[in-house]
Amino acid sequence: MGELQVLLEQHGLTLVFLNVLIEQAGLPVPAYPLLLVAGALGMRETGPSIGAVLGAVVVACLIADSLWYLAGRRLGQPMLRTICKVSLSQDSCIRQTQSLYLRLGPRSLIFSKLLPGAGALSTAMAGMTATPFTVFLFYDAIGAVVWAGGALMIGAAFSDAIDAVLDAFGTYGHLALMLALLALALFIVWRWWKRVRLLRRTRLIPRMSVVELEARRQDGRLPLVLDVRAPGSAALERIPGALAVDPEAPLDVLAEHPPAVEIVIYCACPNELSAAMLAERLRAAGYANTWALLGGIDAWKQLQGERVLAV
Known part of the structure; x- marks a missing residue:
C-alpha cells in the first residue's frame, strides 16, 4: 500500500x-x-x-x-x-x-x-x-x-x-x-x-430495396414512407415525402390510412433494426404491407449520388 x-x-x-x-x-x-x-x-x-x-x-x-x-x-x-x-x-x-x-x-x-x-x-x-x-x-x-x-x-x-x-x-x-x-x-x-x-426475430421482416422504392415512386405508386431517426435528424436530409415519426409513440399519422396501405420505414441504424422493429409492430397491428428499407437512409443517399454521377 x-x-x-x-x-x-x-x-x-x-x-x-x-x-x-x-x-x-x-x-x-x-x-x-x-x-x-x-x-x-x-x-x-x-x-x-x-x-x-x-x-x-x-x-x-x-x-x-x-x-x-x-x-x-x-x-x-x-x-x-x-x-x-x-x-x-x-x-x-x-x-x-x-x-x-x-x-x-x-x-x-x-x-x-x-x-x-x-x-x-x-x-x-x-x-x-x-x-x-x-x-x-x-x-x-x-x-x-x-x-x-x-x-x-x-x-x-x-x-x-x-x-x-x-x-x-x-x-x-x-x-x-x-x-x-x-x-x-x-x-x-x-x-x-x-x-x-x-436480430433473428427482425430478420423475418421483409425489406424493400431503395431501387424498388424509387421505381414505385416513378410509377406513381409511392408507399407511405416513415422516417424513424432521432427527432430533428430528418431535417438534415430525408427521403422526399417521408414523415418523421417517433417509433415508440402512438402513430396518429396512420389513423387516416387503411390497413391495406403500403408502408416503408427507414432509419440510420445497423441492420435497419429500428425500422424493422416498428414494421414488426405495425404488421402485428394489421398493416401487413409494411417493409423496412434495406440499407436505410445511407443506401438511399448512395443511390442518389450514383444518379448524379451518371448524369
Missing part, C-alpha cells in the same frame, strides 16, 4: 492526465476511480492540488474530444456507426445520441460525459453538425469540469478514508478485479444474447 500511495502522490497528475486521455479516446479504462483518489490526495500537502488535477483533466479531454470532433466533421454518419459498433445496442446508441445533440445542441456537451457512452458520440455529433470549433471547445471544457469536478469533490469529502481504501485495494485488489471482470463478462453475454434474439 505504501508504494501505491507514494506513486499516486508523486506522479498522480501524470497518471490522471494519461488515464483521462485514454478513456476519452475510447478505450475501456475508467478514469473515475483515479479521480476519486486524486480528490482525496488533493486534501493533503503531499498530493497534487485539486486545481492542478482539474486542469490536467480539462486538457486531456480537449485533446481527445477534438480528435472525435474532427473525425465526426470529416466522416459524418459512418463515424457514429463506427463508434456504436462497440455498443450492444447499436441502433439505440445512434438514435439516442443524435436525439440528445439535435435537441440541445452544444449544450449537451456539458453533461454528456456523465451519460454512459455519450461522451465520444456527442463530440462526434458536434463535428457532424458543423458546430463552430470555439463553441465546441467552450462547452466541452465546461463538461470536463462538471464531469471531473464531481469525482474530485466526492474524493475530497471522503479523504479521511483514503488509507483504508488503498489498504483494501492492496490486500484484495486482485480478487475484486477478478469478480468485476466476471460480472462484466456475464453482463456482456446476456446483452449479446438478447441482441442476437432480436
